[in-house]
Amino acid sequence: MSTPLADTTNPDLDLLYAVNGLAERSPAWLDHTVSWIGEYGILLGLALLGLIGWLQARRRPDAPVAVAGLLWAPIAVAVAELANLPISAIVDRPRPFVDHAGLEVLVEGKAGTYSFVSDHSTMSMGIAVALFLVNRRLGWIAGVLALLQGFCRMYMGVHYPTDVIGGFALATAVVLLLAPIAMAVLVPLCHAIGRTALAPLIRAPQGGSGGSGGRRTGGRRRGGGSRGAVRADEQPPESDLAA
Template sequence: MSTLLGDTAGPDLDLLKAVNGLADSAPSWVDSTVAWLGEYGLLLGLGLLLAVGWLQARRRPDAPVAVAGLLWAPLAVALCELANLPISAIVDRPRPFVDHPELQVLVQGKEGTLSFVSDHSAMAMGLAIGLYLVNRRLGLIAGVLAVLQGVARMYVGVHYPTDVLGGFALAAAVVLLLAPIAMAVLVPFTHALGRTALRPLVIAAPRRTGRRRIERDLAA
């Protein structure tokens, strides 16, 4: 089946070759590090940021709403992955190294899989946008990691730039467009969860440093 995007031979391919070509002069340890980061490391970093955001959200005055927003981020990523199944099948775009064997492929196991859109890029940007909606500072850091994720996928030779941009666009559409519906369901859920024995997952216990200081002053 012919692909909708075709065999890219313009700026898309030129940018891919420019990024992938950096591996020619890079030490082998750099290539292996970028390959690991592009497959696992950056997503793990985003997961860590999400955990930090959750710890901070539990101490906010609007904790149930903030926690609901953070819960939406991974759920949105799951929806992105489901949405990508028919998209990738319809576009039917092979990996860039299939039509361009001169590219350096630094990760294994991608043969026979499709290129558009980039799952890794969609997951990374979905987590970044979801986190930004709750915590802008952490969200901006996550956004940088998401961009690096896309660059890493080109560096290792498994995605065109438009695959990466497509992943970013898919993530943004799912996270932002479905957020009102998701929050309408998740906010009541987190409020209800806060009234159960699982309350610490939603609302952190109040700090007692002020009380201890008063008790210490009275004792003195």
């Protein structure tokens, strides 16, 4: 299929044709791989990063705050997706292949849905920004995956570049603007859960030979052990959301 000349007065369309043109020139196996990654793979990778972040957060001195920040990630994504419902209806933008011929569309069933903003881009960036506030290393990795998600959506021919940028902006705004309100609720909730039988979800269990056991035995063990535990608990929170 020959790609028609893009409208040089429309950078949004120019970039879409440039990225999607790679799909036309690529082997079928690569197109299938990118389609799977753009539709499912990146979201699964972000979920795995969230799991790793949770396992690490449980071992931090500020575990309830860190876990609350991770819990905010899926909630923020859900809020952003709900906010996108009226936005999509108001903008009422068809998928790019509906109005422009010559695009290589790699997934089916998208014709009847809105193009602006990209749901996949919104979800990916929402997780990335929320994760960055808790664990910067994992957040950077998630941010790269979010950018790759945007590229894949254009490669697949289902979104304009501005759909992707709009999704990134929406997710970032929701995560950052609503984080103080969310954390005001989630941090006390995580502290409360930490005092129940579900405490291992919030803080990793400590070794059986330390902690309170050391305080009940000899004086030297009791004195050094308890003071060390207090100092660990009193370390300043590592999470940016704790401020």
